[in-house]
Amino acid sequence: MRNYDLITPEGTKDLLFGECIIRRNIEKTLLKIFKSRGYSEMITPGLEFFDVFNLNSPYFPQENLYKLTDSKGRLLVMRPDSTMPIARVVATRLRDTMLPLKLCYNQTVYRTEPALKGRSDEIVQSGIELIGSELKIADLEVISTAIEALRSFDMEFSIEIGHIGIFKELVGKLDVSDHIKEKIRRNIETKNFPALNDLLDSLGNSPVITALKKLPALFGGEEVFEKAEELMPDEKIKRILDELREIYRDSCEICGNAGSITVDLGLVNKTDYYTGLIIKGYLQGHGEEVISGGRYDRLISEFGYDIPAVGFAMNVNGVAKAIEKYGILPSLPVPDVLVYAPEGCEVEAFRTAQEFRDQGMIVENALYEDLESARAYAIDKKIAKFVVVDSKSYEEEME
Protein backbone atom coordinates (compact mmCIF):
# COMPACT_ATOMS: atom_id res chain seq x y z
CA MET A 1 0.00 0.00 0.00
CA ARG A 2 1.25 3.47 -0.79
CA ASN A 3 0.80 6.06 1.91
CA TYR A 4 3.28 8.68 0.81
CA ASP A 5 2.88 8.87 -2.94
CA LEU A 6 1.26 12.32 -2.96
CA ILE A 7 3.52 14.21 -0.54
CA THR A 8 7.20 15.10 -0.13
CA PRO A 9 9.34 14.09 2.89
CA GLU A 10 9.36 16.38 5.90
CA GLY A 11 11.81 19.24 5.55
CA THR A 12 11.56 19.30 1.74
CA LYS A 13 9.26 21.12 -0.64
CA ASP A 14 8.44 21.63 -4.29
CA LEU A 15 9.25 25.08 -5.60
CA LEU A 16 6.97 26.47 -8.28
CA PHE A 17 7.18 29.33 -10.74
CA GLY A 18 7.79 32.58 -8.84
CA GLU A 19 9.60 30.70 -6.07
CA CYS A 20 11.96 29.26 -8.68
CA ILE A 21 12.54 32.66 -10.22
CA ILE A 22 13.52 34.11 -6.84
CA ARG A 23 15.76 31.14 -6.04
CA ARG A 24 17.51 31.17 -9.42
CA ASN A 25 17.92 34.95 -9.39
CA ILE A 26 19.69 34.78 -6.04
CA GLU A 27 21.92 31.94 -7.23
CA LYS A 28 22.72 33.71 -10.49
CA THR A 29 23.48 37.01 -8.75
CA LEU A 30 25.73 35.39 -6.18
CA LEU A 31 27.69 33.29 -8.66
CA LYS A 32 28.11 36.33 -10.88
CA ILE A 33 29.48 38.35 -7.96
CA PHE A 34 31.83 35.56 -6.91
CA LYS A 35 33.09 34.97 -10.45
CA SER A 36 33.58 38.68 -11.09
CA ARG A 37 35.96 38.64 -8.13
CA GLY A 38 37.96 35.78 -9.57
CA TYR A 39 36.41 32.80 -7.77
CA SER A 40 36.13 29.58 -9.79
CA GLU A 41 33.09 27.40 -9.38
CA MET A 42 33.28 23.83 -8.13
CA ILE A 43 30.64 21.11 -8.02
CA THR A 44 31.23 18.26 -5.61
CA PRO A 45 29.18 15.04 -5.40
CA GLY A 46 25.89 15.02 -3.52
CA LEU A 47 27.03 11.74 -1.99
CA GLU A 48 30.28 11.52 -0.03
CA PHE A 49 31.86 8.93 2.21
CA PHE A 50 30.90 9.48 5.84
CA ASP A 51 34.64 9.66 6.63
CA VAL A 52 34.92 13.06 4.92
CA PHE A 53 32.68 14.51 7.64
CA ASN A 54 33.82 12.32 10.49
CA LEU A 55 36.86 14.38 11.46
CA ASN A 56 38.02 15.97 14.65
CA SER A 57 37.45 19.63 14.10
CA PRO A 58 34.14 20.41 12.45
CA TYR A 59 31.68 18.33 14.24
CA PHE A 60 28.79 16.91 12.25
CA PRO A 61 26.71 14.90 14.71
CA GLN A 62 25.85 11.64 12.99
CA GLU A 63 22.22 11.92 13.99
CA ASN A 64 21.95 15.02 11.79
CA LEU A 65 23.23 13.31 8.63
CA TYR A 66 21.30 11.51 5.91
CA LYS A 67 23.10 8.18 5.64
CA LEU A 68 23.05 5.41 3.11
CA THR A 69 25.41 2.70 1.88
CA ASP A 70 27.00 2.11 -1.50
CA SER A 71 26.98 -1.19 -3.35
CA LYS A 72 29.99 -2.37 -1.31
CA GLY A 73 28.26 -1.62 1.99
CA ARG A 74 30.35 1.44 2.76
CA LEU A 75 28.74 4.28 4.68
CA LEU A 76 27.81 7.32 2.60
CA VAL A 77 26.14 10.57 3.55
CA MET A 78 24.20 13.13 1.60
CA ARG A 79 26.59 16.10 1.64
CA PRO A 80 25.76 18.12 4.82
CA ASP A 81 28.20 20.91 3.94
CA SER A 82 30.31 22.07 1.01
CA THR A 83 33.47 23.22 2.79
CA MET A 84 34.61 19.72 3.78
CA PRO A 85 34.35 18.26 0.26
CA ILE A 86 36.16 21.32 -1.11
CA ALA A 87 38.89 20.88 1.50
CA ARG A 88 39.16 17.25 0.37
CA VAL A 89 39.61 18.31 -3.27
CA VAL A 90 42.12 21.03 -2.35
CA ALA A 91 44.21 18.54 -0.37
CA THR A 92 44.22 16.07 -3.25
CA ARG A 93 43.71 17.25 -6.83
CA LEU A 94 44.59 20.89 -6.23
CA ARG A 95 47.64 20.25 -4.09
CA ASP A 96 50.14 21.51 -6.62
CA THR A 97 48.13 24.55 -7.68
CA MET A 98 49.52 28.01 -6.95
CA LEU A 99 48.07 29.64 -3.86
CA PRO A 100 45.87 31.34 -2.97
CA LEU A 101 43.00 29.38 -4.45
CA LYS A 102 39.71 31.16 -4.86
CA LEU A 103 36.81 28.75 -5.09
CA CYS A 104 33.05 29.17 -5.08
CA TYR A 105 30.07 26.87 -5.11
CA ASN A 106 26.32 26.79 -5.25
CA GLN A 107 24.89 23.49 -4.14
CA THR A 108 22.37 21.77 -1.93
CA VAL A 109 23.27 20.45 1.50
CA TYR A 110 21.23 17.98 3.55
CA ARG A 111 20.83 17.83 7.31
CA THR A 112 18.08 16.40 9.42
CA GLU A 113 16.41 19.16 11.38
CA PRO A 114 13.98 18.60 14.25
CA ALA A 115 10.52 17.84 12.85
CA LEU A 116 7.64 20.29 12.97
CA LYS A 117 9.87 23.31 13.46
CA GLY A 118 9.36 24.83 10.04
CA ARG A 119 12.94 24.12 9.02
CA SER A 120 14.31 22.70 5.79
CA ASP A 121 16.43 19.56 5.59
CA GLU A 122 17.49 20.55 2.11
CA ILE A 123 19.24 23.91 1.86
CA VAL A 124 20.97 25.57 -1.05
CA GLN A 125 24.23 27.16 0.00
CA SER A 126 26.17 29.53 -2.14
CA GLY A 127 29.60 30.45 -0.89
CA ILE A 128 33.29 31.10 -1.33
CA GLU A 129 36.49 29.57 0.00
CA LEU A 130 39.73 31.54 -0.11
CA ILE A 131 42.48 29.03 0.46
CA GLY A 132 46.16 29.51 1.18
CA SER A 133 46.36 33.01 2.61
CA GLU A 134 46.49 34.00 6.25
CA LEU A 135 46.82 37.70 5.54
CA LYS A 136 44.45 40.32 6.83
CA ILE A 137 43.65 41.27 3.26
CA ALA A 138 42.25 37.77 2.72
CA ASP A 139 39.86 38.32 5.65
CA LEU A 140 38.90 41.67 4.17
CA GLU A 141 38.41 40.16 0.74
CA VAL A 142 35.93 37.66 2.18
CA ILE A 143 34.07 40.33 4.18
CA SER A 144 33.98 42.61 1.19
CA THR A 145 32.53 39.78 -0.95
CA ALA A 146 29.90 39.19 1.74
CA ILE A 147 29.02 42.90 1.68
CA GLU A 148 28.68 42.89 -2.09
CA ALA A 149 26.53 39.76 -1.93
CA LEU A 150 24.16 41.12 0.73
CA ARG A 151 23.95 44.52 -0.93
CA SER A 152 22.70 42.89 -4.13
CA PHE A 153 19.37 41.99 -2.47
CA ASP A 154 18.33 45.62 -1.94
CA MET A 155 17.31 45.03 1.66
CA GLU A 156 18.58 46.39 4.95
CA PHE A 157 21.48 44.18 6.01
CA SER A 158 24.16 43.90 8.61
CA ILE A 159 27.43 42.02 8.78
CA GLU A 160 28.81 41.03 12.11
CA ILE A 161 32.37 40.03 12.83
CA GLY A 162 34.06 38.41 15.79
CA HIS A 163 37.25 36.54 16.62
CA ILE A 164 37.33 33.14 18.23
CA GLY A 165 40.87 33.77 19.51
CA ILE A 166 39.67 36.03 22.30
CA PHE A 167 37.50 33.36 23.86
CA LYS A 168 40.09 30.64 23.29
CA GLU A 169 42.86 32.66 24.95
CA LEU A 170 40.68 33.57 27.91
CA VAL A 171 39.31 30.11 28.54
CA GLY A 172 42.79 28.64 28.05
CA LYS A 173 43.92 30.49 31.15
CA LEU A 174 41.34 28.74 33.30
CA ASP A 175 42.40 25.62 35.11
CA VAL A 176 39.14 23.73 34.63
CA SER A 177 37.93 20.60 32.84
CA ASP A 178 36.90 20.60 29.18
CA HIS A 179 33.38 19.92 30.36
CA ILE A 180 33.29 23.22 32.31
CA LYS A 181 34.92 25.04 29.39
CA GLU A 182 32.18 23.76 27.09
CA LYS A 183 29.54 24.92 29.59
CA ILE A 184 31.13 28.38 29.65
CA ARG A 185 31.23 28.44 25.86
CA ARG A 186 27.61 27.39 25.57
CA ASN A 187 26.48 30.08 28.02
CA ILE A 188 28.43 32.74 26.14
CA GLU A 189 27.03 31.55 22.81
CA THR A 190 23.45 31.79 24.08
CA LYS A 191 24.19 35.03 25.96
CA ASN A 192 22.83 33.28 29.04
CA PHE A 193 24.09 35.84 31.54
CA PRO A 194 22.48 34.33 34.67
CA ALA A 195 23.95 30.86 34.10
CA LEU A 196 27.31 32.21 32.96
CA ASN A 197 27.66 34.41 36.02
CA ASP A 198 26.70 31.59 38.40
CA LEU A 199 29.17 29.24 36.76
CA LEU A 200 32.05 31.73 36.70
CA ASP A 201 31.36 32.97 40.25
CA SER A 202 31.93 29.42 41.44
CA LEU A 203 35.42 29.52 39.87
CA GLY A 204 36.62 32.46 41.93
CA ASN A 205 37.54 35.95 40.88
CA SER A 206 40.21 37.08 38.44
CA PRO A 207 40.58 39.43 35.49
CA VAL A 208 40.09 36.44 33.16
CA ILE A 209 36.80 35.56 34.84
CA THR A 210 35.59 39.16 34.72
CA ALA A 211 36.44 39.32 31.03
CA LEU A 212 34.61 36.05 30.29
CA LYS A 213 31.55 37.32 32.14
CA LYS A 214 31.45 40.44 29.99
CA LEU A 215 32.21 38.70 26.70
CA PRO A 216 28.60 38.04 25.61
CA ALA A 217 27.69 41.68 26.29
CA LEU A 218 30.48 42.95 24.06
CA PHE A 219 28.57 43.46 20.84
CA GLY A 220 27.59 46.52 18.84
CA GLY A 221 29.67 49.18 17.10
CA GLU A 222 33.18 50.53 17.57
CA GLU A 223 32.57 51.32 21.27
CA VAL A 224 32.83 47.56 21.89
CA PHE A 225 36.58 47.70 21.29
CA GLU A 226 37.08 50.38 23.92
CA LYS A 227 35.08 48.45 26.48
CA ALA A 228 36.94 45.25 25.64
CA GLU A 229 40.36 46.91 25.76
CA GLU A 230 40.03 47.59 29.48
CA LEU A 231 38.90 44.06 30.23
CA MET A 232 41.49 42.00 28.43
CA PRO A 233 44.11 40.69 30.78
CA ASP A 234 47.10 40.26 28.48
CA GLU A 235 48.97 41.56 25.47
CA LYS A 236 48.22 38.62 23.21
CA ILE A 237 44.46 39.16 23.49
CA LYS A 238 44.93 42.90 23.06
CA ARG A 239 46.79 42.21 19.83
CA ILE A 240 43.92 40.06 18.55
CA LEU A 241 41.54 42.85 19.51
CA ASP A 242 43.64 45.44 17.64
CA GLU A 243 43.69 43.23 14.53
CA LEU A 244 39.94 42.81 14.67
CA ARG A 245 39.47 46.52 15.16
CA GLU A 246 41.47 47.25 12.03
CA ILE A 247 39.37 44.76 10.09
CA TYR A 248 36.25 46.36 11.56
CA ARG A 249 37.28 49.86 10.50
CA ASP A 250 38.29 48.77 7.01
CA SER A 251 35.03 46.83 6.63
CA CYS A 252 33.01 49.91 7.66
CA GLU A 253 34.76 51.93 4.99
CA ILE A 254 34.25 49.26 2.36
CA CYS A 255 30.59 48.95 3.28
CA GLY A 256 29.88 52.69 3.38
CA ASN A 257 26.21 53.48 3.85
CA ALA A 258 24.99 50.35 2.10
CA GLY A 259 24.58 48.38 5.33
CA SER A 260 25.96 48.22 8.81
CA ILE A 261 29.00 46.45 10.19
CA THR A 262 28.86 45.33 13.81
CA VAL A 263 31.08 43.32 16.09
CA ASP A 264 30.22 40.61 18.61
CA LEU A 265 33.06 39.27 20.73
CA GLY A 266 30.64 36.70 22.11
CA LEU A 267 30.48 34.76 18.83
CA VAL A 268 31.87 31.45 20.05
CA ASN A 269 30.06 28.90 17.91
CA LYS A 270 32.05 25.99 16.46
CA THR A 271 35.20 26.73 18.44
CA ASP A 272 36.94 23.64 17.08
CA TYR A 273 36.31 24.75 13.54
CA TYR A 274 37.16 28.44 13.47
CA THR A 275 40.65 29.67 14.22
CA GLY A 276 40.28 33.44 13.81
CA LEU A 277 37.76 35.74 12.21
CA ILE A 278 34.06 34.84 12.41
CA ILE A 279 31.49 36.38 10.05
CA LYS A 280 27.72 36.44 10.21
CA GLY A 281 25.30 38.23 7.93
CA TYR A 282 21.74 39.28 8.65
CA LEU A 283 18.85 40.57 6.56
CA GLN A 284 16.25 42.81 8.17
CA GLY A 285 13.22 40.86 9.35
CA HIS A 286 14.69 37.40 8.81
CA GLY A 287 15.00 35.58 12.14
CA GLU A 288 18.20 33.68 11.38
CA GLU A 289 21.59 34.56 9.97
CA VAL A 290 21.86 34.22 6.20
CA ILE A 291 25.66 34.28 6.12
CA SER A 292 27.91 32.20 8.27
CA GLY A 293 31.64 31.87 7.90
CA GLY A 294 35.10 32.74 9.09
CA ARG A 295 38.68 31.53 9.18
CA TYR A 296 39.45 27.84 9.59
CA ASP A 297 43.18 27.45 9.25
CA ARG A 298 43.36 23.90 10.54
CA LEU A 299 40.55 22.32 8.57
CA ILE A 300 42.40 21.36 5.41
CA SER A 301 45.22 19.84 7.44
CA GLU A 302 42.66 17.23 8.52
CA PHE A 303 43.05 16.00 4.96
CA GLY A 304 46.85 16.10 5.16
CA TYR A 305 47.55 19.50 3.59
CA ASP A 306 48.37 22.22 6.10
CA ILE A 307 47.22 25.52 4.60
CA PRO A 308 45.03 28.32 5.95
CA ALA A 309 41.56 29.14 4.64
CA VAL A 310 38.76 31.61 5.09
CA GLY A 311 35.27 31.71 3.57
CA PHE A 312 31.55 31.94 4.06
CA ALA A 313 28.34 30.24 3.00
CA MET A 314 25.13 32.05 2.20
CA ASN A 315 21.87 30.31 3.02
CA VAL A 316 20.01 30.83 -0.26
CA ASN A 317 16.74 29.45 1.18
CA GLY A 318 16.93 32.03 3.97
CA VAL A 319 17.52 34.86 1.52
CA ALA A 320 14.62 33.63 -0.64
CA LYS A 321 12.35 33.58 2.41
CA ALA A 322 13.36 37.12 3.34
CA ILE A 323 12.77 38.34 -0.22
CA GLU A 324 9.40 36.59 -0.46
CA LYS A 325 8.39 38.27 2.81
CA TYR A 326 9.76 41.76 2.42
CA GLY A 327 11.05 42.17 -1.10
CA ILE A 328 9.46 42.57 -4.46
CA LEU A 329 7.96 39.38 -5.86
CA PRO A 330 8.85 38.74 -9.48
CA SER A 331 5.98 38.39 -11.93
CA LEU A 332 5.98 35.28 -14.08
CA PRO A 333 7.12 35.88 -17.64
CA VAL A 334 4.16 35.94 -20.04
CA PRO A 335 4.76 34.57 -23.55
CA ASP A 336 4.81 37.31 -26.16
CA VAL A 337 3.26 35.27 -28.95
CA LEU A 338 0.97 32.28 -29.36
CA VAL A 339 1.14 30.58 -32.77
CA TYR A 340 -1.87 28.51 -33.87
CA ALA A 341 -1.99 26.22 -36.89
CA PRO A 342 -4.76 23.90 -38.07
CA GLU A 343 -3.90 20.35 -39.04
CA GLY A 344 -1.51 20.22 -41.95
CA CYS A 345 0.25 23.49 -41.19
CA GLU A 346 2.21 22.34 -38.10
CA VAL A 347 5.67 22.51 -39.67
CA GLU A 348 5.00 26.00 -40.98
CA ALA A 349 3.79 27.01 -37.47
CA PHE A 350 6.99 25.79 -35.80
CA ARG A 351 9.02 27.71 -38.39
CA THR A 352 7.04 30.90 -37.75
CA ALA A 353 7.42 30.50 -33.98
CA GLN A 354 11.18 30.06 -34.35
CA GLU A 355 11.38 33.29 -36.36
CA PHE A 356 9.73 35.20 -33.49
CA ARG A 357 12.01 33.49 -30.99
CA ASP A 358 15.05 34.47 -32.99
CA GLN A 359 13.92 38.07 -32.43
CA GLY A 360 14.17 37.43 -28.68
CA MET A 361 10.49 36.82 -27.93
CA ILE A 362 8.92 34.09 -25.82
CA VAL A 363 6.76 32.09 -28.18
CA GLU A 364 4.42 29.17 -27.65
CA ASN A 365 2.83 26.93 -30.24
CA ALA A 366 -0.85 26.41 -29.46
CA LEU A 367 -1.59 22.77 -28.66
CA TYR A 368 -5.26 22.82 -29.66
CA GLU A 369 -7.13 21.49 -32.66
CA ASP A 370 -9.51 24.41 -33.02
CA LEU A 371 -8.86 28.10 -33.28
CA GLU A 372 -11.35 29.17 -30.60
CA SER A 373 -9.71 27.06 -27.85
CA ALA A 374 -6.32 28.44 -28.86
CA ARG A 375 -7.62 32.00 -28.68
CA ALA A 376 -9.19 31.33 -25.25
CA TYR A 377 -5.81 30.05 -24.05
CA ALA A 378 -4.11 33.23 -25.30
CA ILE A 379 -6.64 35.36 -23.42
CA ASP A 380 -6.29 33.31 -20.23
CA LYS A 381 -2.48 33.55 -20.33
CA LYS A 382 -2.58 37.24 -21.27
CA ILE A 383 -0.50 36.60 -24.41
CA ALA A 384 -0.36 39.83 -26.40
CA LYS A 385 -0.02 38.50 -29.94
CA PHE A 386 -2.04 35.64 -31.46
CA VAL A 387 -0.71 34.37 -34.80
CA VAL A 388 -2.66 32.02 -37.04
CA VAL A 389 -0.65 30.06 -39.61
CA ASP A 390 -2.65 28.50 -42.46
CA SER A 391 -3.24 29.11 -46.13
CA LYS A 392 -3.93 32.79 -45.35
CA SER A 393 -1.84 33.58 -42.26
CA TYR A 394 -2.73 36.60 -40.14
CA GLU A 395 -1.86 38.19 -36.79
CA GLU A 396 -4.22 39.39 -34.10
CA GLU A 397 -3.25 41.81 -31.31
CA MET A 398 -5.02 40.74 -28.10
CA GLU A 399 -6.16 43.06 -25.26
Next chain:
Amino acid sequence: MNKPIRIALTKGRLEKDTVGLLEKLGFDCTAVREKGRKLILPVPDGNLEVVLAKANDVITYVEHGVCDIGVVGKDTIMEMDGKFYELVDLGFGRCKFALATKKDYDFYSGYGIKTIATKYPNVSRRFFEKKGMDTEIIKIEGSVELAPLLELADGIVDIVETGTTLKENGLEVIEDVAPISARLIANTVSLKMRQAEIENLIKLIEENL
Protein backbone atom coordinates in the same frame (compact mmCIF):
# COMPACT_ATOMS: atom_id res chain seq x y z
CA MET B 1 8.18 55.70 14.84
CA ASN B 2 9.88 52.35 14.40
CA LYS B 3 8.02 49.07 14.18
CA PRO B 4 7.15 48.06 17.77
CA ILE B 5 9.24 45.44 19.55
CA ARG B 6 7.17 42.27 19.76
CA ILE B 7 7.30 40.47 23.07
CA ALA B 8 5.76 37.01 23.45
CA LEU B 9 4.43 36.25 26.91
CA THR B 10 3.60 32.83 28.31
CA LYS B 11 -0.12 32.93 29.05
CA GLY B 12 -1.17 32.58 32.67
CA ARG B 13 0.89 33.38 35.71
CA LEU B 14 4.04 34.48 33.87
CA GLU B 15 1.88 36.80 31.77
CA LYS B 16 0.45 38.45 34.88
CA ASP B 17 3.87 38.78 36.50
CA THR B 18 5.36 40.26 33.33
CA VAL B 19 2.51 42.72 32.85
CA GLY B 20 3.02 43.75 36.50
CA LEU B 21 6.69 44.30 35.75
CA LEU B 22 5.96 46.31 32.60
CA GLU B 23 3.57 48.51 34.59
CA LYS B 24 6.24 49.00 37.21
CA LEU B 25 8.46 50.28 34.40
CA GLY B 26 5.74 52.85 33.71
CA PHE B 27 4.16 51.31 30.61
CA ASP B 28 0.43 51.54 30.08
CA CYS B 29 -0.76 47.94 29.88
CA THR B 30 -4.51 48.66 29.89
CA ALA B 31 -4.98 46.95 26.54
CA VAL B 32 -3.28 43.79 27.83
CA ARG B 33 -5.28 43.79 31.06
CA GLU B 34 -8.56 44.24 29.16
CA LYS B 35 -7.59 41.92 26.36
CA GLY B 36 -10.83 39.96 25.95
CA ARG B 37 -9.98 37.25 23.43
CA LYS B 38 -7.37 39.22 21.54
CA LEU B 39 -3.92 37.67 21.27
CA ILE B 40 -1.84 40.58 19.98
CA LEU B 41 -2.05 43.72 22.09
CA PRO B 42 -0.34 47.09 21.95
CA VAL B 43 1.56 48.78 24.76
CA PRO B 44 1.55 52.13 22.98
CA ASP B 45 3.82 54.29 25.12
CA GLY B 46 6.52 51.61 25.23
CA ASN B 47 6.45 50.98 21.47
CA LEU B 48 5.84 47.36 22.42
CA GLU B 49 3.45 44.76 21.13
CA VAL B 50 2.48 41.92 23.44
CA VAL B 51 1.76 38.49 21.96
CA LEU B 52 0.11 35.93 24.22
CA ALA B 53 1.09 32.32 23.60
CA LYS B 54 1.59 28.93 25.19
CA ALA B 55 5.05 28.43 26.69
CA ASN B 56 6.45 26.21 23.92
CA ASP B 57 5.10 28.56 21.29
CA VAL B 58 6.86 31.54 22.89
CA ILE B 59 10.14 29.79 22.08
CA THR B 60 9.00 28.88 18.56
CA TYR B 61 7.93 32.45 17.76
CA VAL B 62 11.14 33.94 19.14
CA GLU B 63 13.32 31.37 17.36
CA HIS B 64 11.75 32.25 14.04
CA GLY B 65 12.10 35.96 14.72
CA VAL B 66 8.38 36.74 14.37
CA CYS B 67 8.61 37.90 17.99
CA ASP B 68 11.75 39.78 19.02
CA ILE B 69 11.80 38.83 22.68
CA GLY B 70 9.82 36.55 24.96
CA VAL B 71 9.15 35.59 28.56
CA VAL B 72 9.14 31.87 29.23
CA GLY B 73 9.94 29.50 32.09
CA LYS B 74 13.31 27.78 32.37
CA ASP B 75 11.35 24.50 32.46
CA THR B 76 10.20 25.00 28.87
CA ILE B 77 13.66 26.14 27.77
CA MET B 78 15.25 23.03 29.29
CA GLU B 79 12.74 20.73 27.65
CA MET B 80 12.63 22.36 24.23
CA ASP B 81 16.03 23.88 23.69
CA GLY B 82 16.52 25.91 20.51
CA LYS B 83 18.47 28.79 19.10
CA PHE B 84 17.92 32.06 20.94
CA TYR B 85 19.62 34.25 23.53
CA GLU B 86 18.66 33.71 27.15
CA LEU B 87 19.35 37.14 28.55
CA VAL B 88 17.77 37.74 31.94
CA ASP B 89 16.60 35.68 34.90
CA LEU B 90 13.43 37.58 35.76
CA GLY B 91 13.27 36.01 39.20
CA PHE B 92 9.53 35.38 39.24
CA GLY B 93 7.76 32.11 38.47
CA ARG B 94 10.18 30.33 40.79
CA CYS B 95 9.82 26.58 41.32
CA LYS B 96 11.95 23.51 40.60
CA PHE B 97 12.20 20.28 38.69
CA ALA B 98 12.34 17.41 41.14
CA LEU B 99 12.37 13.63 41.22
CA ALA B 100 9.56 12.30 43.41
CA THR B 101 8.47 8.82 44.43
CA LYS B 102 5.92 7.24 46.71
CA LYS B 103 6.72 8.04 50.32
CA ASP B 104 9.47 5.82 51.77
CA TYR B 105 10.12 4.14 48.42
CA ASP B 106 13.77 3.21 47.98
CA PHE B 107 14.21 4.45 44.41
CA TYR B 108 17.90 3.66 43.94
CA SER B 109 17.83 0.12 45.30
CA GLY B 110 17.97 -3.02 43.17
CA TYR B 111 19.33 -3.59 39.68
CA GLY B 112 16.09 -3.35 37.74
CA ILE B 113 15.66 -0.50 35.30
CA LYS B 114 13.51 2.21 36.79
CA THR B 115 10.53 3.66 35.00
CA ILE B 116 9.98 7.41 35.10
CA ALA B 117 6.74 9.15 34.21
CA THR B 118 7.04 12.76 33.15
CA LYS B 119 5.78 15.60 31.02
CA TYR B 120 9.43 16.50 30.42
CA PRO B 121 11.14 13.52 28.73
CA ASN B 122 14.22 15.47 27.62
CA VAL B 123 14.88 16.92 31.06
CA SER B 124 14.39 13.48 32.61
CA ARG B 125 16.60 11.71 30.09
CA ARG B 126 19.43 14.20 30.60
CA PHE B 127 19.15 14.00 34.38
CA PHE B 128 19.54 10.24 34.45
CA GLU B 129 22.11 10.18 31.65
CA LYS B 130 24.34 12.35 33.81
CA LYS B 131 24.07 9.73 36.53
CA GLY B 132 24.88 7.04 33.99
CA MET B 133 21.56 5.41 34.77
CA ASP B 134 19.45 3.68 32.15
CA THR B 135 15.80 4.47 32.71
CA GLU B 136 12.60 3.89 30.86
CA ILE B 137 10.83 7.18 30.32
CA ILE B 138 7.10 7.35 29.72
CA LYS B 139 5.53 10.60 28.60
CA ILE B 140 2.38 11.54 30.50
CA GLU B 141 0.23 14.50 29.48
CA GLY B 142 -1.87 15.16 32.56
CA SER B 143 -1.36 14.63 36.31
CA VAL B 144 1.93 12.80 36.44
CA GLU B 145 1.39 11.97 40.13
CA LEU B 146 -1.00 9.23 39.05
CA ALA B 147 1.69 7.13 37.40
CA PRO B 148 3.48 5.89 40.55
CA LEU B 149 0.16 5.52 42.36
CA LEU B 150 -1.12 3.28 39.58
CA GLU B 151 2.26 1.56 39.63
CA LEU B 152 3.07 2.42 36.04
CA ALA B 153 6.26 4.19 37.15
CA ASP B 154 8.80 4.08 39.97
CA GLY B 155 9.10 7.85 40.06
CA ILE B 156 8.21 11.08 38.39
CA VAL B 157 10.19 14.08 37.23
CA ASP B 158 7.96 17.12 37.42
CA ILE B 159 7.68 20.76 38.39
CA VAL B 160 7.27 21.24 42.13
CA GLU B 161 6.15 24.54 43.60
CA THR B 162 4.86 23.95 47.13
CA GLY B 163 4.77 20.17 47.14
CA THR B 164 1.15 20.11 48.33
CA THR B 165 -0.13 17.97 45.44
CA LEU B 166 2.65 15.47 46.02
CA LYS B 167 1.96 15.28 49.76
CA GLU B 168 -1.79 14.86 49.32
CA ASN B 169 -1.12 11.91 47.05
CA GLY B 170 1.41 10.23 49.29
CA LEU B 171 4.45 11.20 47.21
CA GLU B 172 7.64 13.00 48.25
CA VAL B 173 10.56 14.73 46.59
CA ILE B 174 13.71 12.65 46.86
CA GLU B 175 16.01 14.79 44.75
CA ASP B 176 16.04 18.24 43.15
CA VAL B 177 16.78 18.21 39.42
CA ALA B 178 17.05 21.92 38.60
CA PRO B 179 15.75 25.28 39.77
CA ILE B 180 13.26 27.09 37.53
CA SER B 181 12.32 30.73 37.03
CA ALA B 182 11.06 32.97 34.25
CA ARG B 183 13.59 34.04 31.62
CA LEU B 184 13.70 36.84 29.10
CA ILE B 185 14.80 35.41 25.76
CA ALA B 186 15.61 37.18 22.50
CA ASN B 187 15.83 36.26 18.84
CA THR B 188 19.47 36.18 17.78
CA VAL B 189 18.98 38.55 14.85
CA SER B 190 16.56 40.95 16.59
CA LEU B 191 19.03 41.55 19.40
CA LYS B 192 21.62 42.62 16.85
CA MET B 193 19.40 44.57 14.45
CA ARG B 194 17.51 46.37 17.24
CA GLN B 195 20.23 46.41 19.84
CA ALA B 196 19.64 49.87 21.35
CA GLU B 197 15.89 49.39 21.86
CA ILE B 198 16.18 45.92 23.34
CA GLU B 199 19.14 46.83 25.54
CA ASN B 200 17.28 49.87 26.90
CA LEU B 201 14.29 47.74 27.73
CA ILE B 202 16.49 45.14 29.44
CA LYS B 203 18.24 47.82 31.44
CA LEU B 204 14.89 49.16 32.63
CA ILE B 205 13.76 45.65 33.53
CA GLU B 206 16.94 44.83 35.44
CA GLU B 207 16.65 48.04 37.43
CA ASN B 208 13.13 47.13 38.45
CA LEU B 209 13.46 43.45 39.32
